[in-house]
Amino acid sequence: MSEAFVLEAQSRNDAGKGSSRRLRRLENKVPAIVYGGSADPVSISLEHDPLWHQLQNEAFFSSIVSLKIDGKAQDVLLKDLQRHPAKNIIMHADFLRVDKNQAIVVQVPLHFINEESCVGVKMQGGRVSHQANEIEIRCLPAALPEYIEVDMDAVEVGQVVHLSDVKLPEGVESVALSHGSEHDLAIANVSITKGGSDEEEAASAEDGADGAEGEANNEESKD
Numbered sequence: 001m002s003e004a005f006v007l008e009a010q011s012r013n014d015a016g017k018g019s020s021r022r023l024r025r026l027e028n029k030v031p032a033i034v035y036g037g038s039a040d041p042v043s044i045s046l047e048h049d050p051l052w053h054q055l056q057n058e059a060f061f062s063s064i065v066s067l068k069i070d071g072k073a074q075d076v077l078l079k080d081l082q083r084h085p086a087k088n089i090i091m092h093a094d095f096l097r098v099d100k101n102q103a104i105v106v107q108v109p110l111h112f113i114n115e116e117s118c119v120g121v122k123m124q125g126g127r128v129s130h131q132a133n134e135i136e137i138r139c140l141p142a143a144l145p146e147y148i149e150v151d152m153d154a155v156e157v158g159q160v161v162h163l164s165d166v167k168l169p170e171g172v173e174s175v176a177l178s179h180g181s182e183h184d185l186a187i188a189n190v191s192i193t194k195g196g197s198d199e200e201e202a203a204s205a206e207d208g209a210d211g212a213e214g215e216a217n218n219e220e221s222k223d
Helices: 017-026 048-055 058-062 198-222
Strands: 005-011 029-035 042-047 065-069 072-083 090-097 104-113 126-130 134-139 148-151 160-162 186-192
Touching: 005 048, 017 029, 029 048, 042 048, 048 058, 048 090, 058 104, 104 126
Parallel strands: 005 065, 029 090, 104 148
Antiparallel strands: 005 042, 029 042, 065 072, 072 090, 104 134, 126 186, 160 186
């Protein structure tokens, strides 16, 4: 279950680019919108720095947020975020209302564990490559995980980890897999490193040494 996040916001009636610029430049606030559910969309503003601080936590992006608008709380998910291309400034945010009785679709980060002890890495000289850093899941808000763990411990060189290999928490399903087995995408694999394994490199060095020694012996016999 995701940890609790709380944000304070104020409703606003003014809209447009000019109003948004004033909020950002003069009041250090972020223009935003809340939509979804049975209620109409609402334009709001949030203090920039508290929102920026929350965004430093990876879990914020896949957690239910208690958004207090004019003191009245409602559960939301962050659905979109616009950042300044060159400055550490949040330009705009979109929040989606959440109903605890309705399933939600969320992108959740993948955490790859046991990579250093992975058989393909530790015993076979391979390297772990990630094809995905997050997956789309569907679940009720109460079952929403902060992240999904992918255990790489037993993965060997040449082996590919697919969505179907990932153990999802109870009540959570993969959106891609719900569309059929042809959507069982690869999310990681262990491949041999460019230079080969340590054992292969050692064997190559020994072969080279043996060849050099043989050539030296031939030269001596000629003399």
